[in-house]
Amino acid sequence: MEFNVLVEYFRAQIRGDPDVASAVAAIRSLLEFLRRDQSETILGLRENMTQAIRRLEETDSSVAVSSGGELFLRFISLTSLEHPDLSQCKNVMIERGELFLKKISLSRGKVGKLCHTFIKDGAKILTHSSSRVVLKVLENAAADNKRFTVYVTESQPDSAGKRMAQKLRKLNIPVMVVLDAAVGYIMEKVDLVIVGAEGVVESGGVINKIGTYQMAVCSKAHNKPFYVVAESFKFVRLYPLNQQDVPDRFKYTADILKTVKDLNQEHPMIDYTPPSLITLLFTDLGVLTPSAVSDELIKLYL
Amino acid sequence: MADSDGRQVDGVNHATDKDVKLQEIALAKNEGKELTKEEKQRLRKEKKQHKKNKKDDKGPPEKEKEKEKASVPAPSKPATQSPAHKAAPAPVHASESAAAAEKPAKSKAELRAERRARQDSERTSKQGKKEGGQQSASSKPKATPNELQPVVKRLPEHVQVDDPAALKKLAKKLERQQVPLRSDYGYKVSLFSHLHQYSRKSPPTLQISIPATVIHPSIVRLGLQYSQGIIAGSNARSVALLHTFKQVIQDYSTPPNEELSRDLVNKLSPYISFLSQCRPLSASMGNAIKYIKKEISNIPSQCKEEEAKGKLQACIDSYINEKIILASEAISKYAIEKISDGDVILVYGCSSLVNHILCKAFEKQRKFRVIVVDSRPRLEGREALRRLVKKGIRCTYVLISALSYILPEVSKVFLGAHALLANGYVMSRVGTSQIALVAKAYNVPVLVCCETYKFCERVQTDSFVSNELDDPDDLIVTRNGKSHLENWQTVKSLGLLNLVYDVTPPDFVDLVITDLGMIPCTSVPVVLRVKNVDQ
16 A cells, blocks of 8 residues: 555545544554555565554654554554464454554543543533543533533634634533633632643653643642543653653644744644643543553553 | 480470469560560570471481571570570570470471472572561561461661660671671761761771681672772672672582582572671662572572583673663663753763763764762762763863752753662662752753662662761861861760762652663652563
């Protein structure tokens, strides 16, 4: 399968189902790529898969695609591939790939179920930008007949917060859009903060839309709990020490990376929130403290 | 012979059992504290008697040594007890041994096998650790002979120099192993009076004569090098120890009727006691010794001596290669990812691993400069400075008192570690926790580099409980021919404190780089768990 065809397939997936996580779409495309792959040896197959993942990363530079792809590759190859016949091995890999895909398609539901119990009746929730997982959590809480209000930050430069507000209004949840600069002002009114994540790093910190770090610092200052909801395929083997340490390929969108020469003039789209500011992480592996994330990562990756 | 005497005494005092017991109960009501100590001694004696009884069934040569061990403390115990405790020691002792002898008899072969298995596991877990006080008696699991010991994680016992009973126990142990006891020097600050404080001017090697000692000459040399500070630094000490053990194994020959796997381990214990008298063992050395003992006891009995020796030497070589040399390569690879161009890196003292990382990064054409922080009295930073400047790296040198002046310029701090404890605390050269604290206040990331063989099962939250005191005379400075502290011993209220290690809490450390990868400081127990599963 050609890499252009792969990218087209990926884009089609996202267009067809806008609600799907980009990592899930990427993994679906990779599975299709695996099915159509023509290599003769396992090593060649792995080479092609690694290159495919890299191409997908270039298309959509989110951390989740990178982590999802790597986890997918590890999951399918971490079995005994000792059959003499290559097609048999491939079948095993495809089977495992489908298993992986099924598991992660269910992960958002699991997270939603885990987290909504932490929202009490009458709660005021602050969230940042547009996250499908947070939406699922709030949906579950609303379905549980809980009454709560949501404050969403506008989240410039792409005004994703407004989209989130629209979706919440459709669910009949009272919602108010606030300026990014108003986070400190609104913090005393809210009871808890829930944000999604694009990637969860080894230290237990998260990478998310720019503005999340500010929100975390404010909530720490006001002693409000700061919750992060993320699926387990977003766990990535990065360890940033500070904002500078996050690799450039995640900070800026794919088009900007390709066209712009001097990245210092550009504004990054994501920032890094250190683990000391996060209270709990809700994942499909369970409710974790930031220090337990490293334990889970070691289990996933080693 | 001592055995049969004990037996006779038993027979005679059978009748006075009850009277003695009543006496004891009366004593217990008056002297509660002493009785607990006595109880513990009683337990110990019972055990020894138990051992003695069973050993009659076993082959003579192997057990002769242990019989001596058991019988030598038995008669000496009454002697040491009488000054320390007021209760009637002799009849109490005898009655207890009588009680022990009355235990139901079991099949001899069964007992022998269980005894052997228990000894092996006890030996491997107990030896190579610091001598403790009563804890060794009470911490011995009181398993009846039928149960095999569960896998109990035995931790090093604490040094208790200000406890006279513990000291006596240590003295007895050393006497048994024919290792000279080193005496403490000078007044100790009260907070640290439970630790040893030796003087460099009186090494333990003065008290032994090479021809007449059981200690191998290369071990004597190693001990002298440790006590004089010629070999210093965690990695250097471990590697030197392992090389010396290779020499010892080379020169070893199994005595007739003995098994290499059992006898060699017994031969190593006096050496280890001697080395810990010269300088307390480091965590890395402790782990290395545990590994060697495990390897030795895993030698199958039908293995020929030459083959066994060759295997052991190969094991030691591979340990050094994997855990130290290759580990430092892996750590450098990860660490170089964290060094970016234009960085200002702060290092403290002389860590072989950190120096290696910086040299490798410089070879990979990273542009950075280094600030070396140093402290008295060791002034190890000068050695680090020498090595880095030789490579061509731009360096600055400051003393630790100038730390807050220099920190605004720093972008990262790289620290070495002596050991990583199970609760995430980092044990390193004294001054490290100070650097981590100030770096945290300035929001500078602190990276600790440590190989996994230095990970320790111990838990410590402060630097007092377990530490090392160096020679206090090192703190005396001679300027213009005058040393003001020369006669510090004459001033009764003056104490000189020369600490060697301190512990840094995990909140101050941002990242630990190990050969397994980059982990947060709180994940050390996870690594220990993974390692134990592997073994």
